Every structure is written in structure tokens, then in C-alpha cells.
Amino acid sequence: MIVFRYLIREILATMAAVAGVLLLVIMGSRFIRYFTDAANGDIPARLLGTLMAYHLPSFIELVLPLALFLGVLLAYGQLYLNSEMTVLTACGVSNKKLLSVTLLPGALVAVIVALCSLWLTPAGLSQNEQLLKNQQQQADFSALSPGRFQEIGDRTVYTSSITDHGSVLNNVFIAETRKRPGMAPEQIVTHADHGFQVNDDTTDSRFLVLSTGERYAVTPGQPAGDRLTFDTYGVRQERSSLRAELDDVELQSTSALMADRTDKSMAALQWRISLVVMIPVLILIALPLSKVNPRHGRFAKLVPAIILHMSYLSLLLAAQNAIGAGQLPAWIGMWPIHLVYFLIGLWLFMRGRPGGRRRVQAA
Structure with a gap:
């Protein structure tokens, strides 16, 4: 009807x-x-x-x-x-x-x-x-845009370019703040020529491995800081909680x-x-x-x-x-x-x- x-x-x-x-x-x-x-x-x-x-x-x-x-x-x-x-x-x-x-x-x-x-x-x-x-698990940096400062977790990351199908960073800059119990927060700046990711299946961890660079650690208000030069330096990255x-x-x-x-x-x-x-x-x-x-x-x-x-x-x-x-x-x-x-x-x-x-x- x-x-x-x-x-x-x-x-x-x-x-x-x-x-x-x-x-x-x-x-x-x-x-x-x-x-x-x-x-x-x-x-x-x-x-x-x-x-x-x-x-x-x-x-x-x-x-x-x-x-x-x-x-x-x-x-x-x-x-x-x-x-x-x-x-x-x-x-x-x-x-x-x-x-x-x-x-x-x-x-x-x-x-x-x-x-x-x-x-x-x-x-x-x-x-x-x-x-x-x-x-x-991918060793790429598809979330990064070359030539821009970006907030990745609690770090600020910059790279001039990304090569090898998104697996290698060039001219890497990382700035972060490390909080220590009972002490003033420490400002850490790291610069490296190259960077790439490594997955550790044993500990289910992911590391950003930097090569040929320098790392500076400074506490605001202190007259001195730490300077470290390295050939290889690993930075552990936090796992996403999406799952x-x-x-x-x-x-x-x-x-x-x-x-x-x-x-x-x-x-x-x-x-x-x-x-x-x-x-x-x-x-x-x-x-x-x-x-x-x-x-x-x-x-x-x-x-x-x-x-x-x-x-x-x-x-x-x-x-x-x-x-x-x-x-x-x-x-x-x-x-x-x-x-x-x-x-x-x-x-x-x-x-x-x-x-x-x-x-x-x-x-």
C-alpha cells in the first residue's frame, strides 16, 4: 500500500x-x-x-x-x-x-x-x-616532517631531511627536559649527523640511535653543564598506549x-x-x-x-x-x-x- x-x-x-x-x-x-x-x-x-x-x-x-x-x-x-x-x-x-x-x-x-x-x-x-x-615496529619516521620543529612525546625534534625510504634522519636536533626528584629540571640538547630506529624484541623497546654528534645537559641557574661527544648514542622512545x-x-x-x-x-x-x-x-x-x-x-x-x-x-x-x-x-x-x-x-x-x-x- x-x-x-x-x-x-x-x-x-x-x-x-x-x-x-x-x-x-x-x-x-x-x-x-x-x-x-x-x-x-x-x-x-x-x-x-x-x-x-x-x-x-x-x-x-x-x-x-x-x-x-x-x-x-x-x-x-x-x-x-x-x-x-x-x-x-x-x-x-x-x-x-x-x-x-x-x-x-x-x-x-x-x-x-x-x-x-x-x-x-x-x-x-x-x-x-x-x-x-x-x-x-616500523623503523621509519613517517610522523616527522623535514625542516620543522615537532613535539614527539616530551621531546622537540628537528631533522633537515629524511632519506632511505623514511628510515634515516639527517642533521638531527632533539631538545628535552629531564626531571629529577628533589632537583631542578635539566635541559638536554642533542645534535647528531644521522639517526635511525632500532627495535629490541627482547625488551619490547624502541631506540633512536644517533651517530656522530654531541649532547649538552644544562641545569638552569647553574654556571656549568655537561658536554658529551659520541660516535653512537641511543635514545629510548616511549611506546604508544594505543593498544x-x-x-x-x-x-x-x-x-x-x-x-x-x-x-x-x-x-x-x-x-x-x-x-x-x-x-x-x-x-x-x-x-x-x-x-x-x-x-x-x-x-x-x-x-x-x-x-x-x-x-x-x-x-x-x-x-x-x-x-x-x-x-x-x-x-x-x-x-x-x-x-x-x-x-x-x-x-x-x-x-x-x-x-x-x-x-x-x-x-
Whole structure:
């Protein structure tokens, strides 16, 4: 029917607008973090786009359920405000039929979220981790720009040129401040003709090895300082903390989680499935909450609806942590939470039916 296509189009259009705004906010926050890491020299700027692309499925799987939830609330709320829903009800469109129509875009969203949570997200995060790991192990200076003074961690670095495919620095200048307990900070300046990186797999450390140069150490306020000439001098570089953000289970494929019966694996698996299960539950909740009084406006029930969604998501996250820590049996898992919110949605749906409320008869 034309009217049902109209309803689906309204839901999808509103959902796309909401999803676009939410993705812009979340991706902007993540981009700022990566940009800060690039500015600190932890990752080269050329990797920013690739890292964001691999993170996109993890954003989509979280944003789409909320966007669909708000899309149903706002789209149907506008229809109630314009009395279009009243006309549809008068023409015989029941709440049950409305629910079945709303589940069609819900099924599309569920398929997209399932693809992301069960396959694309772990694959993308795994690729991100591999990129960052390879970058840490590479003996290049792709984060440096020749001819510029740059802040790399707590050091200021300058090089006139980079040769040998980005592996050798020429005319290197390094300035840093070394803090000593109970003493004034010491200013250290190092100059060398050349520099290159060396990875020590035994200690998992990375060194910048300088050749043919001088090192000066001066304490402000002191009349004397130290001068050291060297043929070879190694400077240990701090490891990036980027890989500490994710657990190993987040990088494993869904099939690997199913084969691994540990608590953390079961928690991660149930979380991925829950992102899909919550979509029809949210639709069941959103449908009755979208019914608003024209005098109250379309946003009258938006706040309680968002509170319901946030409590739903927060309880799922708490259950995931409890399962991973062994405090909640995996066979119980997150399913009681889905059941509770399904019953809430069912109660709201039945309460919103024409015969669902007690009618008050005039005396």
C-alpha cells in the first residue's frame, strides 16, 4: 500500500538524519583522539583515514539501534501531531498492523547491525590493531616532517631531511627536559649527523640511535653543564598506549568466540547478539511512546523514551562486565534484561490499543 511505503519512508528518512548526526559526533570524538596521537608522533597522519574507516562498523552497530528508536518516535510523533495517525486509525489501520509495518525497516537495520557486530566490527578492530602494531615496529619516521620543529612525546625534534625510504634522519636536533626528584629540571640538547630506529624484541623497546654528534645537559641557574661527544648514542622512545584500549576478545571473530567457552568470550558473544535482539524490543517500546497529544508537541515523550533506552543499554553493559568477571552465569546472561524490556514494551503496546484502557462512562 502507498500509505505503508510512506510510513517506512518517513521512518528511514528520520533515522538517517539522526544516525548522521550521531555518527558525526562519535566519529568526531574518535578523530580528535587519533589526531592528538598523530600530533604526538605516535601514528603518521596518513593513517588517520584508514583507522577511521576500520572503526566505522563499531560506530554503526551502536548508532543504528538508537537512530531507529528515535526515528520511530519522531516520525510517528509528527504524524500524530498532524492528525495523520488519527485518519489512518479511522481507515482501519490497527496498532498491530502499524507494528508489522514498522518491523520492516527494523529488519533492515537488524541485518546491518548483525553484519557489523558479528563480522565487520571485530575484523575492522583487528585490522586497526595490526596497523598500529606494524607502525610501532616500523623503523621509519613517517610522523616527522623535514625542516620543522615537532613535539614527539616530551621531546622537540628537528631533522633537515629524511632519506632511505623514511628510515634515516639527517642533521638531527632533539631538545628535552629531564626531571629529577628533589632537583631542578635539566635541559638536554642533542645534535647528531644521522639517526635511525632500532627495535629490541627482547625488551619490547624502541631506540633512536644517533651517530656522530654531541649532547649538552644544562641545569638552569647553574654556571656549568655537561658536554658529551659520541660516535653512537641511543635514545629510548616511549611506546604508544594505543593498544591498551581494547581487550583481546573484542578482536576475535564470532566463530572464535563460540569455540572459546571462557567467561570473557561468552560475554563478548552475548553482547554482539544483544545488539541485534534489542532492535525489535526497541520498536515495540517506541511505537506506543510515539503517540503524543497534539497540545503537548512531538517531543513530549522523548525524554522518558531516551531514559528507557539508556537504562536498557546500561544494564546490558553491566551484564557483560558481570559475565566477563564470572559474577553472572553465562547461561543466564543478558536474556532476562531483554525479557524485562520486552514485557515493558508489550505492556505499553497493549495499553495503547483502543480497548487497552478502561473507558470512563459519563454519569
